[in-house]
Amino acid sequence: MASARKHPIRKEMCFAMTQRLKRIAALLFTLMICLCLPVRLLQAEAANKTSNRFNVVFVLDSSGSMKDTDPEDLRFAAVSLFLGLLAEKGNYLGGVVFSDDVNLDRPLTEITSIHDKKQALADFQSIAPGGWTNTGAALLKAEEILEQKGGEGLPDIILYLTDGNTDMPTDEKKQLSLDQKAEAIQNARENGTKIYSVCLNANSVNSGTTNPQEMEQIAIATGGGFEEVHNSDDLAAVFKRFYELIYSTVSSDIGGGTFDQNGSFLCDFRVPAAGVEEVNIISAAGSDLTGLELTQPSGITLSAADTEQLTMHAGKYSITKLTGPEGGAWTLHATGSPGAKIDISMIFNTSLSVASEVLQQKETYQIGDVAQLKTTIMTDGEETADPRVLEDYQVSVTVTNEKGTVTPLDVRAENGQFLSDFTASDYGTYTFRVSAEGSGIWAGAEPITIYVGNTPPVYNGVKLEQTGYIWPLFDLDCAIDLAGAATDQEDDTLTYSVVSSSFLDDSYTLDGTVLKMLDFDISMGSFTIRATDSMGAYCDFEVYMKSHNMGFWFALITGIGIALFLIITAIRFYQIKLRYFHGKFYVTAFTDEKGDVENTAQKPIRGRYRLSAFGLNTNVGLPYPKIFFQASGKSTHCMLFSRQKIYVMGSNVPSNIPAKKFRVNSNAEITLSADASFSKGLRITFEPEE
The missing domain is CATH 2.60.200.20 (Tumour Suppressor Smad4)
Structure with missing residues (x-):
């Protein structure tokens, strides 16, 4: 939508808007692809840049159909793989196992050892499959567990695995579960909880009747991720990808082939000198792997018995975790069945993070003003003084304008910190993105935005909500006009767009300033709306929509109307019948x-x-x-x-x-x-x- 500028510089200052960080990670499509990739950079989770720890709740379907879709319980091998990759300390783990109702709810507890991980897995495995699929109750229970906040200040994650849509024995119970699902999605959006969902759509079992749209909607609405698999053998690869996405890391292939005639396989790998908290060695050989020895750069060898104490088994995968590893060249010696295939990959858990700030940041800049950006490399959430880190890592800074043009900035090192200068030559909105790279590790800071001759729109703070009444035989009439929800000092007109939504894309339209519901695929939810001015500055706000199904009232009113008609007709009939001829x-x-x-x-x-x-x-x-x-x-x-x-x-x-x-x-x-x-x-x- 076109906009008319009133003046180039706002006369009255307002606080600049803090933008949300977009995660820097890409989904990998299959585990084999992951293992065949060359060494990749380790990406640190910028949204959780100081610790890379999370509150994680598993939500696992234990309905009766799981006996057919996953007869070998490979879902637990996938869970075990995820648990094996978790940092040894600092993450909080909970779980829900469900069918008709919640069969198990495991409160958030801190993971401090491999024993804690194995105990959690045993708890999940203790529930036998049987019953229906009560999605809403399970997700609400997961939200309730996260409200305990086992790790204060840590981001919340839900990992949700099911083989089917919400399915209950009666229409009333199904509707209740769907309403609870809508409530859980809204709670997750408001609390910043990301839900990663996996649909085990085993076509050979349920003839492809499962509609993955329900699970995909849950993930998209909460900013998480979604995967559909058609074979339980693929679950481990999916959970591994989710780990990489959540913890912003990727696997690196360090060796592969077959055991020689003596049952031996050797390969070398390197560990960076700084910034690595843990190394996860993933061996894919199943029962053909009989032992794993690791020789450190110092020459000290960890025997097969030593590494077994550090290993968690997950089906055909074994995850050996090295905490605080020595930097340098390592040698891996695996023993197994002669001629059997083996693949070795590596995933780092990093303690490295990057922080950046604009020194003496102004609310609004003028053309010719200089914005100075300071970048600090951190380990374990603290500014590092380790000279190896400062020497091994290269900081890069880019600035992007509202048109998407990216310009690199020069970086200079001063007293253990990195400085960059930016001089504005034109009006607009400019976003700085900072990263540090070195020794095969990459970390990014939260983007910072400044405004030159422009200020961002301001949300007026009035809660926007609308209720749609769903009547049988009548079209839905539920719309809200966003005009005036945000104002801008320089622009008369703003452009509105949907950033995210609880609802499916085809259930609503946004035409200019009018947000209209075409259908309520869930009973309630919200939209994150972005109001953008002509220079790319924006503010976000929420719009709430809920439905009220009038089917009961329609049936009641119709029934009462019919009853009244019959009563009046009967009375009239009897009145006529009882009249006398005089x-x-x-x-x-x-x-x-x-x-x-x-x-x-x-x-x-x-x-x-x-x-x-x-x-x-x-x-x-x-x-x-x-x-x-x-x-x-x-x-x-x-x-x-x-x-x-x-x-x-x-x-x-x-x-x-x-x-x-x-x-x-x-x-x-x-x-x-x-x-x-x-x-x-x-x-x-x-x-x-x-």
Whole structure:
């Protein structure tokens, strides 16, 4: 949307917006690809740059179908692989195992040893599969566990594995679970919890009926990750990729091949001199691997018995963890079955991080102003004085404008820190990105944004929420106008976009400033909306949407309406049936040829009285069974009805117009005929009682 500038520089200053860090990591597609890659850089988690530790809760499906989709319990091997890669200390681990309900909830506890990891795995394995799939209850319980905050200040992660969509024995229980799922997603968005979901869609078992969209939605809505696998053998590779993504690290291939005729395999690898907290050696050989020896740069050898104490087994993988490893060249000696295949890879857990700041940062800069950026390399969350780190790592700084143009900045080292200068030559929004690289390790700092001749939009702070009422047979009407939600000192008009949402992309539209729900795929949720000015500066705010299903009320109101209609109809019917005739009817049949040919009289009691009851024998062309008198309960008149149109003279209807309903006044004669000529018919008189 175009915008009109009011002036280039804001007169009244406002605090600059702090931007969120985007994780620096890419998903790898299969474990074999990971193991075949050349040595990759280790990427430190910038959002958790001081410790790279997390509160992690596993949510594992234990419904009855898991006996078919994962008969060999390979999901636990995948969990074991993830646990084996976790840093030996500092992470907090919890878990939920669920089916119809939560069967196991393991509170957050700190992982301090390999024994803690094995105990957690044993807890998860203790629940036998059986029952339905109550996704909502499981995710809510995971959120409840995270609220314990075992590791204060640590980011929260949920790892969710299931083989199916929400499925419960009754519609009511399923709807409750879906509502709980929506609540859990919203809680995760508000608390910054990222959910990484895995869909085990074993087509050979459930004929591909599982729709992975539900699991993908959970992941995307919370900023996590999603993977779909069709074979439980692939689960370990997925959990390994999730570990790499969460902890911002990648595996490095350090050797592969076959055991020689003596059952021996040798390879060398290097460990950086600084910045490495742990080294995870991943051996993929399964039961063919019988031993692993590691020789340090100092010449000291860790025997197979020594390394076994440091190893966690996960199906065909073995993870050997070296804590505080000696930097330099190492030698690995594996023993196993002659001719068997073996692949060795390595994953670092790093203590390295990077911090950056703009010295004496201004709220708004002018053209020609200089912004000086200071970068500090840290280990274990503290500024490092280790000369090896300062010598081995190279700091790079780039600045990106609102158009996406990236410009590198010069970096100079001063007193253990790194400085860069940026001089603004044009108005706009500029974002600094800082990284440190060396010894095969890469770490990034949180981006910093400055504004030149411009200030970011400001959210007005008013909570935006809307409720959509879902009525059967009616289109959904739920929209909210975002105009005015944010204001900008320089721009009259802002551009609005959706950064993230609880809802699927095809369930809403954002047209200009109008956010409209097309469908509620979950019962409640929120949008993160970005208001951007013409120079790329922006602010984010939340918009909340919830639905209220009116199906029950529609059914209730419809039912009440039908009941009232039936009651009124019944009352009306009985009222009509109970009305009395206060008089007597005289009926004479006539023809033009013969004149009056038959006379009769009757005094009905109440309700309806058919003309055929008069016992007329003369056929004058009128349908006697279809004509009846209706009592009015009065002596002044009664009514005459015919199921087919006839002609009547002397009533309230013109004689030349056929009709079906007529008034018969007392002491007044009316004439009935099948045609307008009245050549034959009936003369009727209603004589009231005295």
